[in-house]
Amino acid sequence: MEWNGPAYSPVSKTLYVATVDWCGTLRSPTNHLSLSENSHYYGGAITPDPREQAKGWLQAIDAANGNDARAKQWPTPLVAGVP
16 A cells, blocks of 8 residues: 555444546557656556546445445545545
């Protein structure tokens, strides 16, 4: 977990996770890429899909067995912790 901190309910034994659903196209490098400190490195060049196509999900996961319990789609990526 890097960010988007989840929440846990000990009563229902459910883990709630905010997610980002934003795709892109990754292309292999045509030449050697140099690494820059504190930057992302994907092993190639990435072109993200348009921002308007990005979605988010609030997912509930049964912590006892790891199965998806519920999910609700959001119109934008969820990039914050779950209270």
